Amino acid sequence: MDRSKFKKAMSEIIKQPVERLGDDALLSNLVTDSFLLVDMVIELQEEFGVFLVQEDLKEVKSVGNLIELFETKSRETA
Amino acid sequence: MLSENELWLLSFYRSSEISGALFFGKLAQSIKSGPIQHDMTKHFADESTHAWYWTQCIDRLGAKPLKLRQVYQDQYIAAAGMPANIMEVLAITQVFELRVISQYSVHSQAQGLDPVIRDTLHRIMEDEKWHIEWIRDALHEMENQHGKDLVEKTIRKFKEADREVYSHTMSEHGERIKEILYANERLVNGPK
Numbered sequence: 001m002d003r004s005k006f007k008k009a010m011s012e013i014i015k016q017p018v019e020r021l022g023d024d025a026l027l028s029n030l031v032t033d034s035f036l037l038v039d040m041v042i043e044l045q046e047e048f049g050v051f052l053v054q055e056d057l058k059e060v061k062s063v064g065n066l067i068e069l070f071e072t073k074s075r076e077t078a
Numbered sequence: 079m080l081s082e083n084e085l086w087l088l089s090f091y092r093s094s095e096i097s098g099a100l101f102f103g104k105l106a107q108s109i110k111s112g113p114i115q116h117d118m119t120k121h122f123a124d125e126s127t128h129a130w131y132w133t134q135c136i137d138r139l140g141a142k143p144l145k146l147r148q149v150y151q152d153q154y155i156a157a158a159g160m161p162a163n164i165m166e167v168l169a170i171t172q173v174f175e176l177r178v179i180s181q182y183s184v185h186s187q188a189q190g191l192d193p194v195i196r197d198t199l200h201r202i203m204e205d206e207k208w209h210i211e212w213i214r215d216a217l218h219e220m221e222n223q224h225g226k227d228l229v230e231k232t233i234r235k236f237k238e239a240d241r242e243v244y245s246h247t248m249s250e251h252g253e254r255i256k257e258i259l260y261a262n263e264r265l266v267n268g269p270k
Contacts, residue, residue, distance in 0.1 A: 013108075034152065034155045034160060035097070035100065035104065035151070035155075037160060038101075038105075038155075038160055038161055038162075038167065039101075039104045039105055039108060041162055042105065042108065042109065042162075042164060043108045045163065046109065046110055051163065052162040053162055053163065053166070053228075054159050054160065054161060054162045054166055054232075056162060057159075057160060058159075
């Protein structure tokens with residue numbers, strides 16, 4: 001998965017500059033509105049052709065975690 | 079003239095409708111086109127209209143809406159966890175809508191309720207019936223994609239969260255709500 005493309009899409013959805021989306025950046029700091037977080041995750045799934053369920057997100061805290069999850073799911077789908 | 083508790087509750091309804099509208103509006107904007115996008119857009123429009131009904135209702139009763147930071151939906155996500163896909167969003171919404179109808183129904187039956195409030199509750203409850211129908215049908219369709227077991231398990235999980243949230247809300251605001259539902263009854267029937 002193209003990490004820069006993923007971060008660009010994320011940046012457009014949550015209206016945060018890509019520079020703030022370092023792998024260690026915490027999602028809870030970037031997106032304080034829980035509804036926006038739901039919307040972001042759903043929109044990214046549609047864009048990258050991945051399907052997630054609630055349990056998948058349990059351990060996701062940072063941007064890096066989220067990208068790794070999408071990469072794993074993407075490989076499973078392929 | 080609204081009591082402090084009544085104003086709080088009507089403002090709480092208004093804030094929750096606004097919050098629902100913003101959430102569905104955002105999703106309707108971002109999900110792919112199709113029947114779910116179609117119905118979700120209508121749902122978004124309804125929630126916005128309901129927020130307007132409550133604003134009008136409060137206005138007609140000579141008050142101004144209170145600014146409330148927390149809405150009911152926030153507590154749902156805190157208790158049930160964040161939904162990760164459209165099926166989970168619809169499942170949590172269905173459970174939430176059933177709770178709203180139940181609350182509005184109980185409120186509408188309170189004795190001595192101002193007709194302006196009762197009319198607003200009835201108008202909104204009519205729309206809520208359709209919300210439950212379209213979501214039920216969409217979830218039924220999704221059983222083909224996700225499996226009946228997963229859809230049913232998801233609904234069950236959110237129902238458990240709903241009970242937890244309702245219990246928490248009642249422990250926090252129960253006295254206030256009971257006061258509204260039964261204060262007018264005392265006025266009509268006299269003290270017991």
